Amino acid sequence: MGRGSRWALSVGEAPKPRNFCNLAVLLTTSIRLRTLSGIRLPESGARAAKLPLSVNSLTIGLLALQGDFGAHVKVFDALGVKTRLVRSPKDLESLAGIVIPGGESTVMSRLCERYDLLEPLRERINEGLPAFGTCAGLIFLAKNIEGASLTFPQTTLGVLDCTVARNAYGAQRESFQTSVEVPELNDAVRATFIRAPRIVAQDEDVETLASWNGEAVVVRQNKIVACAFHPEIEGETRLHRLWLEGIEGDTP
Ligand code: GLN
Numbered sequence: 001m002g003r004g005s006r007w008a009l010s011v012g013e014a015p016k017p018r019n020f021c022n023l024a025v026l027l028t029t030s031i032r033l034r035t036l037s038g039i040r041l042p043e044s045g046a047r048a049a050k051l052p053l054s055v056n057s058l059t060i061g062l063l064a065l066q067g068d069f070g071a072h073v074k075v076f077d078a079l080g081v082k083t084r085l086v087r088s089p090k091d092l093e094s095l096a097g098i099v100i101p102g103g104e105s106t107v108m109s110r111l112c113e114r115y116d117l118l119e120p121l122r123e124r125i126n127e128g129l130p131a132f133g134t135c136a137g138l139i140f141l142a143k144n145i146e147g148a149s150l151t152f153p154q155t156t157l158g159v160l161d162c163t164v165a166r167n168a169y170g171a172q173r174e175s176f177q178t179s180v181e182v183p184e185l186n187d188a189v190r191a192t193f194i195r196a197p198r199i200v201a202q203d204e205d206v207e208t209l210a211s212w213n214g215e216a217v218v219v220r221q222n223k224i225v226a227c228a229f230h231p232e233i234e235g236e237t238r239l240h241r242l243w244l245e246g247i248e249g250d251t252p
Contacts, residue, residue: 051079051241055248058096061086063121065111067103067136071232075240089120097130097223097247100137100157102194102230105166108140109155118155125159130223130247132240138219138226139164139197146200160224161203168198169228177234180217182210182242190236191217191229199228209242223247 060076062069064085076083084091086098098121100108112118125131125141133141140156144163148154170176172195179188191212199216202208209225210218217228218239225243232240 051081051244052248055244056080056082058082058244058247059084059094060244061091061095061098063098063100063108063112063117063137065115065117066107067101068230068232069099069101071230072099072101072134072240075232075237078235078237079241079244081244086117088115089117092117092120092124092129095124095129096250097132097243098125100131100133100140102135102137102232105136105139105156106154108136113155118157122157122159125157125224128223128250130243130250131159131225132243133160133224133226134230134232135194135196135228138199138228139166141224141226142197144201160219160221160226161206162199162219163201164197164228165200166197167195168200169193169196171195178212180210180212180229182218182239184209184242185238187238189231189238190234191227191231192233193229196228220246223250 059082061084062072064087069085073083084095086092086095092098109118112121131141138160139145141160142156142162142164143158143160145154145156146163146165170193175192175194177190177192180191181188189210199219202216202219203221206219206221208216208218209220210216210227219226223246225239225246227239231238
């Protein structure tokens with residue numbers, strides 16, 4: 001399968017719904033929140049069939065220090081699932097799962113340290129709190145980052161046994177959208193790759209849920225699911241749903 005269509009950004013170009021400039025702002029913005037305007041998000045539950053009542057009674061946390069957590073909120077809204085923004089350790093109480101959004105993994109880890117969230121978050125996930133990460137979220141969950149060194153250290157949660165190479169699918173202007181077959185869904189999902197990480201190694205117990213161009217792009221280890229791309233953009237809800245179905249029945 002070839003790469004999906006690409007968008008080249010020219011200076012002075014008016015923002016369009018799929019203009020990745022907007023997304024760049026969104027993904028690099030720090031704790032001060034900016035609007036989600038200009039990005040097409042799931043509009044309603046119309047395309048997303050509601051989940052069983054047991055799942056709807058759960059509260060899912062969204063790490064909300066940086067990145068596109070707002071896009072994930074829209075997905076869970078469409079699925080009829082309650083969410084809570086997580087910005088301090090007390091926000092982790094009684095959650096059924098945590099989402100690590102796309103954004104900038106270096107900023108995310110520094111903010112987590114600054115807001116005393118790094119250790120509590122790591123501890124909760126190690127104790128079994130289900131986690132779902134997209135793009136920078138995958139990086140932040142991963143055990144190793146290729147090229148990270150003593151000179152350029154990068155702290156991660158280290159809860160997903162794989163090694164990732166940051167920005168390996170190209171620079172911001174090489175962002176692209178494509179579809180990715182997910183055998184467990186018997187269908188393809190819409191996938192947006194923006195400075196996406198490549199999964200270069202994974203332990204035996206890390207399953208590949210989807211590959212693209214022969215490379216794993218969605219993986220699962222126990223209750224952790226992580227994607228190299230952004231399913232949360234363009235109204236895709238099915239990977240969130242797959243993760244939720246896997247944690248159904250877990251008591252917070
Ligand atoms: N390249 C970013 C990082 O290293 C991830 C980009 C994204 O989330 N779209 O954190």
